[in-house]
Amino acid sequence: MRNFTITTYIVVVFLLVTGKLCGQMVIQHPLLGEGFSRWEKACASDAFNSYEVIFHFTQAELTASTQFVLELSDNTGDFSSPEILHTSAVGAITASPGKVSVAMPITVSGEGYKIRVRSIGPDATSSPSDAFPAYYKIHNETFTINKSQPTGVFCAGGSYLLTIDNPGEPGNNSPLQFSSLTFNWYKETGPDTKDFIATAPSLEVTTPGTYFVETNYGSCSLGVITSDSNRVTITEAVSVGSSSITSSLGNPYCASLGSTTLTTVSANTYQWYIDGVEISGATEQTYVTDQSGKYSVNITLNGCSTSASIDLDANLFTSSIDVEVSPAVNLIPASGALEVNITDTASSPTYEWYLNGNLITGANGSSFDITEIGSYKAVVSQTVGCESSKEFLFEVTETFPNVEKIPNLISPNGDGTNDTWVIPKTYVSGTNTEVILVSSQGEIVLQTKDYQNNWPQDDLSFKAVNPVYYYIIITEDNKTRKGSITVVK
Structure with a gap:
């Protein structure tokens, strides 16, 4: 009081x-x-x-x-x-x-x-x-981690990655489908006690123990029904020694001199990855490459497993472009031209611009004004010292159509008509308007302040005939529009 x-x-x-x-x-x-x-x-x-x-x-x-x-x-x-x-x-x-x-x-x-x-x-x-x-509490039930496996092992000096299954085993309603949720990881310290470890979508474990994760509902986390995972007991196994990766030509290295050989410690089995994707057939102690990327290798020895990684840089210059690269789409503004700029640290750089695979004659500067829609490629090359190149792929389309009303019906059947939810220009990208779409089950399927008139980008899963979604549009001056969208095919 x-x-x-x-x-x-x-x-x-x-x-x-x-x-x-x-x-x-x-x-x-x-x-x-x-x-x-x-x-x-x-x-x-x-x-x-x-x-x-x-x-x-x-x-x-x-x-x-x-x-x-x-x-x-x-x-x-x-x-x-x-x-x-x-x-x-x-x-x-x-x-x-x-x-x-x-x-x-x-x-x-x-x-x-x-x-x-x-x-x-x-x-x-x-x-x-x-x-x-x-x-x-958009998600309020148990879910699984570690593919429902109750145990895991890591090598001394290594770690074990616990992740939330998505979707995981049948019947697992993964909370990862809700982008607004965050997660708290815990280590059990007794039958009814626990220590908070971290807030993250996954957990890298370096200490033996029993771990689990809960959906982070703060002061509302307690209740009869909780959104938490199964328990996983992690133990430490015999170490395979110091795990690392070396590059025969150093790192960074000049790709124009040839390929470099990546080497890890001696072990029983190997599996190499680039940017998290398994490299088919790469199961030896060494791997030869001339491409930049984050390389990693999983190693096993006498029942123990560990991993190592290296960020391999085959280019000695950096570069960036001020448009969204594919698969995102860029728009030609109402002024009639989209200015695109490349920024780089290359020595004596050269520039090439392509439209739909064809070299654009006379376009040889670090900036280019785009007036045509299509698929573009920009290439910047370093011509002194270590000769190398980097390219950027991006898409350009027309400005947003000036429709008058918010449609309540779309038919994403690929016929080129009414395939996406196209709303008035006052609500799309550049207006700082928040667009939220919610399924009839309460799941947020879209939440953005940069709507591109492109929902749905992917095929919708039809669990009902002509499903209904609900939209909430909040303008920069806090005016709200609400309604529904029926999807038909």
């Missing part, structure tokens, strides 16, 4: 009785329910999502056209971009205190949310409510 001085109490009572403060309505900070409906945290789910908010105001300023808007801060209590929880109908609230039941958005995840109340006609804004934790 708040402590008020006598002077403050008299002022508050005077305002509530007279309804005057220089002719303005006064709204007290909202209360999170009262009595048995009092709540201190919002642990929302599909099963329950209703929270009463109570607010007192000076009734003398109330008019027949007054509306009240309840706004939710971000998880730090900041109202720079509030989310509207409820807008009362004109004249619906006729007396103080106002009582409104609100539902938490499915995106809430944090410990410091606040609610405030605004009135319209007359205009006034309350101070924020007390801070409260809020989480939407």
